[in-house]
Amino acid sequence: MDLDLDLDGAALTAQLVDVPSVSGEEGPLADAIEAALAPLPHLVVHRDGHAIVARTELGRPERVVLAGHVDTVPVAGNVPSHTEGSRLYGCGTTDMKSGVAVQLRLAAHLAAPARDVTYVFYDCEEVAAERNGLLRISRHRPELLAGDFAVLMEPSSGEIEGGCQGTLRAEVTAAGQRAHTARSWMGRNAIHEARDILDVLRGYTAREPEVDGLRYHEGLNAVGIRGGVAGNVVPDECVVTVNYRFAPDRDAAQAEDFVRSMFPAWPVTVLDVAEGARPGLGHPAAAAFAAAVGGTPRAKLGWTDVARFAALGIPAVNYGPGISEIAHTPGEYVEVGWIAECEARLRAWLGG
Amino acid sequence: MDLDLDLDGAALTAQLVDVPSVSGEEGPLADAIEAALAPLPHLVVHRDGHAIVARTELGRPERVVLAGHVDTVPVAGNVPSHTEGSRLYGCGTTDMKSGVAVQLRLAAHLAAPARDVTYVFYDCEEVAAERNGLLRISRHRPELLAGDFAVLMEPSSGEIEGGCQGTLRAEVTAAGQRAHTARSWMGRNAIHEARDILDVLRGYTAREPEVDGLRYHEGLNAVGIRGGVAGNVVPDECVVTVNYRFAPDRDAAQAEDFVRSMFPAWPVTVLDVAEGARPGLGHPAAAAFAAAVGGTPRAKLGWTDVARFAALGIPAVNYGPGISEIAHTPGEYVEVGWIAECEARLRAWLGG
Numbered sequence: 001m002d003l004d005l006d007l008d009g010a011a012l013t014a015q016l017v018d019v020p021s022v023s024g025e026e027g028p029l030a031d032a033i034e035a036a037l038a039p040l041p042h043l044v045v046h047r048d049g050h051a052i053v054a055r056t057e058l059g060r061p062e063r064v065v066l067a068g069h070v071d072t073v074p075v076a077g078n079v080p081s082h083t084e085g086s087r088l089y090g091c092g093t094t095d096m097k098s099g100v101a102v103q104l105r106l107a108a109h110l111a112a113p114a115r116d117v118t119y120v121f122y123d124c125e126e127v128a129a130e131r132n133g134l135l136r137i138s139r140h141r142p143e144l145l146a147g148d149f150a151v152l153m154e155p156s157s158g159e160i161e162g163g164c165q166g167t168l169r170a171e172v173t174a175a176g177q178r179a180h181t182a183r184s185w186m187g188r189n190a191i192h193e194a195r196d197i198l199d200v201l202r203g204y205t206a207r208e209p210e211v212d213g214l215r216y217h218e219g220l221n222a223v224g225i226r227g228g229v230a231g232n233v234v235p236d237e238c239v240v241t242v243n244y245r246f247a248p249d250r251d252a253a254q255a256e257d258f259v260r261s262m263f264p265a266w267p268v269t270v271l272d273v274a275e276g277a278r279p280g281l282g283h284p285a286a287a288a289f290a291a292a293v294g295g296t297p298r299a300k301l302g303w304t305d306v307a308r309f310a311a312l313g314i315p316a317v318n319y320g321p322g323i324s325e326i327a328h329t330p331g332e333y334v335e336v337g338w339i340a341e342c343e344a345r346l347r348a349w350l351g352g
Numbered sequence: 353m354d355l356d357l358d359l360d361g362a363a364l365t366a367q368l369v370d371v372p373s374v375s376g377e378e379g380p381l382a383d384a385i386e387a388a389l390a391p392l393p394h395l396v397v398h399r400d401g402h403a404i405v406a407r408t409e410l411g412r413p414e415r416v417v418l419a420g421h422v423d424t425v426p427v428a429g430n431v432p433s434h435t436e437g438s439r440l441y442g443c444g445t446t447d448m449k450s451g452v453a454v455q456l457r458l459a460a461h462l463a464a465p466a467r468d469v470t471y472v473f474y475d476c477e478e479v480a481a482e483r484n485g486l487l488r489i490s491r492h493r494p495e496l497l498a499g500d501f502a503v504l505m506e507p508s509s510g511e512i513e514g515g516c517q518g519t520l521r522a523e524v525t526a527a528g529q530r531a532h533t534a535r536s537w538m539g540r541n542a543i544h545e546a547r548d549i550l551d552v553l554r555g556y557t558a559r560e561p562e563v564d565g566l567r568y569h570e571g572l573n574a575v576g577i578r579g580g581v582a583g584n585v586v587p588d589e590c591v592v593t594v595n596y597r598f599a600p601d602r603d604a605a606q607a608e609d610f611v612r613s614m615f616p617a618w619p620v621t622v623l624d625v626a627e628g629a630r631p632g633l634g635h636p637a638a639a640a641f642a643a644a645v646g647g648t649p650r651a652k653l654g655w656t657d658v659a660r661f662a663a664l665g666i667p668a669v670n671y672g673p674g675i676s677e678i679a680h681t682p683g684e685y686v687e688v689g690w691i692a693e694c695e696a697r698l699r700a701w702l703g704g
Contacts, residue, residue, distance in 0.1 A: 008361070076530070095532075128583060180430070180447075180680040181595045182517060182654035184571040185558075187681070191574035195550035202544050206537075218535040222543035223583050228576030230425055231521050231623075232597060233479060233680050235575065240543070243583060263464055271583075275487050302534035306528045328532040328585050329539070343647060 001028060003036040005108035009101045010088055016070075016097040017081040017090040022210070023071040023131070026050040026123040030070065033121050035103055036104065042111040046144055050123035051133040053144045054107055056116045061242070063116040065150035066346070067134065067305065067312070068100045069125030076330035078307025087333040090152075094322035098334040099153030102321065102343045106350065118147055120197065125305065128169075129274045134305045138312060145342035150287060150309045152303070155322025157250075158338045160298035160343040162214055162279030162317060164307055168244045169256045169271040172197050172263045179234040187234035191227045194238040198222065200262055201242070209247045214299035216247035241271070245303070248276035274303055277310040286315045290351040293319065302327070353380060355388040357460035361453045361673075361691035362440055366589045368422075368449040369433040369442040375423040375483070378402040379474040381470050382422065384604040388456065391602030394463040398496055401554075402475035403485040405496045406459055408468050417502035417666070418698070419486065419657065420452045421477030428682035433499065439685040441537065446674035450686040451505030454673065454695045466703025470499055478519075481626045486657045490664060502643060502661045503698070507652070507674025510690045512642055513652035514566055514669060516659055520607045521575070521623040524549050524615045531586040537584035545580045546590040550574065552614055553594070561599045564631040566651035568599035572614065593623070597655070600628035626655055629662040638667045644701040645671065654679070671698075 001019050005012065021029040030050040037054045038045045045054040050070075071094035081090030088098075102120060107119045122133030131133065138145055154161075172192040179187025207218045220242060227238030246255045254275045260268050280286060280298055290297060300306065300318045309316035321338040353371050358366065373381040382402040388405045390397045402422075424444035433442030440450075447562040452473060461473045474485030481487065490497055494557065506513075526546040531539025559570045572594060579590030598607045604625045614618050632638060633649055642649060652670045661668035673690040 056540055073585060126582065126584065130478075137563065167534075167584070178681050179573060180654060180676070181571055181573045182597045183677055183679075184573045184597075185569075186677055189553070191577050192553050194577070195547055195554055198544055198547035198550065198663055201541070202547055214539065217535075217537075219533055221533045221536045221586055222579070223533060223543055223585060223587060224580030225543050225546070225577050225590060226360075226580075227574070228578075228593065230478065230680075231575050231593070232519070233425060233575060234573055238577060241583070245534045245536075302532060324532070325535055325538055327535075329530050 001032045003032045004038055005104055008162060009105055009343050010336040012101040013088060013093060013098045013334065013339060014081045016100055016147055017079065020072050020079055021072055023075050023127040025126050030123065031179050036108060037154065040108060043107060048137050048140055049133065051137055052121045053137065054119045056113060058112065058116050060114065060116040063118060063147045065118045065120060065145065065147040066103050066106065066153060068096055068103050068153040069098055069123065070121050070125050071123050073126050073328050078330050086336055087101045088336055090329065093334040094155045094332045096154055096320055096322050098322050098339050099320035102339060102346065103153060105343055106346060108331060112268040117350060129272045130328055134308050138308065146311060149286065150314050151289065151314035152304050152306050152316055152318050153320035154232065154304045154318045155324040155327055156318045156320050157323050158297045158321055158342055160293060160317050160319050161296045162281045162295040163248050164300040164302065164304045165216055165278045166246045166250065166255055166269060167272055167303040168246065168253065168259060168273040168277035170259050172240045172242055173240045173269060176234065178229065178236040178238045181232050181234055183236045189234045191234050192236040194227065194240060197240045197263065197266060197307035207247065209249050211247055213248045214279050216266050216299045217301055218247055219245040219290045224290055232240035246276065248278045275307055276303060277307040280310065280315055282313040286317055289349065293345050329338055355384045357388055357456055361457055361695050362463045362688040364453040364456060365440060365691060366433045369431065369444050370451055372427055372431050373423050374426050375476050375479040378423050382475065389459060392460060395459060400489050400492055401485060403489055404473045405489065406471045406652045408465060409466065410468050412466065412468040415470060415499045415584045417470045417472060417497065417499040418455050418458065418504040419472035419502060419507060420448055420455050422452055422473050423475050424480050425478050425680050425703060431683050438688055439687055441685040441694055445681035445686040446507045446684045448506055448672055448674050450674050450691050451672035454691060454698065457506060457695055458698060462699065462702055465690040469702060481624045486660050488544065490660065499663060499666055501638065502666050503641065504656050504658050504668055504670050505672035506656045506670045507676040507679050508670045508672050509675050510668050510673055510694055511647045512645060512649040512671050514633045515600050516652040516654065517568055517600065517627045518598045518602065518607055518626055518628035518654045520598065520611060520625040522594055522611050523621045523623060524592045525619045526590045526595055528586065530588045532585050533586055536586050541586050542588050542590040545696045546579065546592060549592045549615065549618060559599065559602050563599055563601045565665065566631050567651055568651045570599055571597040579626035598628065600630045603616040603627055623645065628655060632662065632667055635667040638669055641669065645697050
């Protein structure tokens with residue numbers, strides 16, 4: 001697969017979507033990105049696993065980072081891509097190969113930007129935090145991520161989205177007692193007991209706090225359930241995996257306390273947690289970007305690596321052509337016009 | 353592993369338990385049984401997969417079948433076996449390696465019984481019906497199962513248990529709509545929807561009909577649940593596998609109708625069904641056996657291959673030293689005294 005960086009952003013997005021790259025399987029797409037960027041004389045290209053980092057080395061006084069993940073959630077009958085009217089449909093069109101296409105176009109065609117630029121293409125953003133490619137680079141080669149300001153090209157409908165919500169995954173376990181199903185009254189069915197865990201989830205009401213002037217919206221969902229020993233055994237365990245999305249006025253410990261308080265009757269095991277980031281739009285570099293791009297900043301509801309840059313001390317915002325509300329749905333699409341619009345605004349800001 | 357058929361029934365049961373034989377993994381135990389029986393001059397030994405059939409060929413006017421399965425449910429920290437007071441504990445002690453030990457003792461030591469005897473040791477009784485070793489033999493080599501009367505050595509606490517309940521497995525599916533968990537209100541969580549399926553199961557009241565003078569007791573249980581797409585996706589499907597145990601006054605079609613009527617709001621897919629068997633204790637051969645063994649017949653609640661013999665036209669009962677109420681529990685055990693008692697009664701009935 002050869003990527004053609006002379007295609008317009010929409011056609012390039014389609015090319016990217018047609019190379020499936022579900023988390024953990026980004027190898028072929030990473031190979032294609034590396035092959036497309038490595039020959040360009042104005043870039044120094046690094047590789048770390050399935051992540052590619054390409055940097056201008058122009059000695060500019062400012063360096064900015066444009067980052068995007070190349071993985072997607074599992075394909076759901078929505079590859080290859082197709083166009084209907086003004087929309088391009090397919091797995092990853094919105095989250096976030098349209099953003100990656102903008103990065104690639106800028107990397108290829110901005111040979112002498114006014115600010116040095118680091119383009120980061122990384123893997124495993126859609127899965128458990130410890131597999132995240134940006135985290136891996138920040139541990140192996142933090143110098144590659146250095147910069148004054150970062151733009152994460154996550155879907156934001158072409159508007160700046162500030163901060164992000166945190167995410168916590170935990171297992172809530174219902175216990176029972178095994179028995180033969182022909183004499184089920186000798187045991188206690190853990191799956192039947194899990195009804196009460198699902199009751200809690202059905203009865204949950206989301207908090208919608210305002211943080212630094214932006215309105216967030218939390219969520220508490222089952223993302224997995226498993227139970228069962230054999231087809232003739234009353235099961236003694238049923239495990240519900242829940243995902244709590246929490247506003248950036250709560251830290252990891254507060255998020256964990258909340259989840260435990262929701263399920264006081266059951267053992268709760270936290271699987272992973274990633275804190276959010278407050279909007280931070282007061283930072284000078286963020287404010288300058290916002291002024292150049294325009295629009296009215298909104299709260300980012302999904303967790304993004306904005307939080308990871310925040311933890312590295314680099315102010316960062318979300319800004320990309322995808323539509324966050326339809327990310328991870330089989331019908332996800334991107335408005336083709338927004339891809340070129342996003343590229344044009346970034347090109348104007350980067351100068352050169 | 354060499355089986356020593358000169359050990360008493362309890363010690364032989366312990367030997368059998370200490371060779372794990374979870375369904376599908378009966379090979380080593382089948383090898384040991386074949387190796388122990390093949391040298392005996394009064395038996396003709398056949399093998400079919402992991403099943404062994406050993407027959408006397410004495411030309412007696414009557415032939416009876418003693419049948420038992422050698423597989424167990426999954427081991428649950430209860431191998432190897434151990435003795436506490438009068439009880440032998442371990443996976444399969446009660447269901448049904450103590451019965452298999454009685455079969456093996458009789459096969460080895462009754463060289464000239466008054467009735468010809470067919471000893472059947474078979475695999476995969478504890479899993480889906482289509483894998484059942486007795487079913488396989490009945491298709492491949494039905495002549496090996498021919499007989500006037502069969503005793504299935506399933507756990508019955510040393511009492512005769514008549515007939516058996518049927519069993520039906522079905523999947524009940526809750527549907528939803530995928531979305532990113534950071535914007536879960538854009539989708540519909542199928543796991544949360546499954547709460548209502550579990551509500552039906554929690555609210556179920558068992559039928560306890562009397563059939564041919566024996567009292568049965570039905571059951572409807574979840575035996576499995578699965579759902580989940582990824583840790584950050586609102587799932588669009590949650591599947592609950594249910595097991596309906598039904599009294600022998602209902603046939604397969606009636607059982608299916610009942611399950612569908614319990615879950616009218618969801619798609620129901622029947623995975624497998626095995627009809628039960630009415631008690632049938634009025635049959636002369638069954639009555640003769642009952643008179644010889646003594647006691648008061650009870651209803652058999654678990655499905656057993658009594659139903660398979662019934663379908664082949666061979667009257668059959670359940671009679672064995674295990675305790676059905678604790679079958680499939682991690683703490684299952686057998687009362688050691690009942691093993692010898694069961695062997696003695698069968699020996700008296702078989703004569704010779």
